[in-house]
Amino acid sequence: MKTLKLAVVGKDVSRSLSPAMHTFILKNLGVGCTYDAVSVPESDFAAALPRLFERYDAFNVTIPFKLSVIPYLLEVCGDAAVFGSVNTVDAVNRKGYNTDGMGFLLMLRNNGVETAGKRALVLGSGGVGRSVIKKLLDAGAEVFAYDLNRENLQKVHEEFPAFTPLESVEAKKYDIILNCTGVGMHRTEGVSPVGEDILFLCETAVDLIYVPAKSEFLRIAESLGKKIVNGEAMLFYQAYFSDCIYLGIEPSDEEAKQLFERYKEKNA
Numbered sequence: 001m002k003t004l005k006l007a008v009v010g011k012d013v014s015r016s017l018s019p020a021m022h023t024f025i026l027k028n029l030g031v032g033c034t035y036d037a038v039s040v041p042e043s044d045f046a047a048a049l050p051r052l053f054e055r056y057d058a059f060n061v062t063i064p065f066k067l068s069v070i071p072y073l074l075e076v077c078g079d080a081a082v083f084g085s086v087n088t089v090d091a092v093n094r095k096g097y098n099t100d101g102m103g104f105l106l107m108l109r110n111n112g113v114e115t116a117g118k119r120a121l122v123l124g125s126g127g128v129g130r131s132v133i134k135k136l137l138d139a140g141a142e143v144f145a146y147d148l149n150r151e152n153l154q155k156v157h158e159e160f161p162a163f164t165p166l167e168s169v170e171a172k173k174y175d176i177i178l179n180c181t182g183v184g185m186h187r188t189e190g191v192s193p194v195g196e197d198i199l200f201l202c203e204t205a206v207d208l209i210y211v212p213a214k215s216e217f218l219r220i221a222e223s224l225g226k227k228i229v230n231g232e233a234m235l236f237y238q239a240y241f242s243d244c245i246y247l248g249i250e251p252s253d254e255e256a257k258q259l260f261e262r263y264k265e266k267n268a
Helices: 018-028 042-055 079-083 100-110 127-138 150-159 216-223 232-247 253-266
Strands: 004-010 033-039 058-061 088-090 095-097 119-123 142-146 176-179 204-207 227-230
Touching: 004 018, 004 042, 018 033, 018 232, 018 253, 058 232, 079 095, 079 100, 079 127, 088 232, 100 127, 100 232, 100 253, 119 127, 127 142, 127 150, 142 150, 204 216, 216 227, 227 232, 232 253
Parallel strands: 004 033, 004 058, 119 142, 119 176, 176 204, 204 227
Antiparallel strands: 058 088, 088 095
């Protein structure tokens, strides 16, 4: 069988777990692959794309390229069209997909986090934030969102008007608070986007950051006795759903869960 040539592309993917995860998933699905981590400065992204399309069968895109890749694709499919955000690119056919939302909801379900009828505060409305906002709305949550970039938040609100955009984050009761920003990783490691006064009033804190495994956001929440969930499971599940697209096979929630459990055991 052909060995797939794959990659993850982002501004800084030097610490990405994607290569290990995709390689593990595809091996267990009986497929060989090479999987590169390609860091590209924002100013060089457009110039790098022809090489990426030529070199790889498919690639995943992450911060900050989930929106900026779209003009270079011939077709945007499924959730990617709904969200206006792409994380999965079929380089051969130049098609874009988004598996973030599916991975996100599966992560919540497998961690026992209920969404229907719950008040959820989403911090950040970028590529992944907009996906999270839409999926939470679809799952029956009452959604509030905040972003330092007011213009970006307003654009998302125009697309999905059922959520409430906030001008500031105040100490109010939310069942779930979700960090969909990059605050807490790389140069901001050790920093939380909100403090104890905000987290004290929630029940569950979800951070889509997975390096470090316990961000300052989660550390504070845990110290207050809150349920915490980090983004490693979401990353794994969205990788699994991406690989199913690459292979043209039907995904299985149960298979995804079993593979993640085996992956964690292997890397314990």
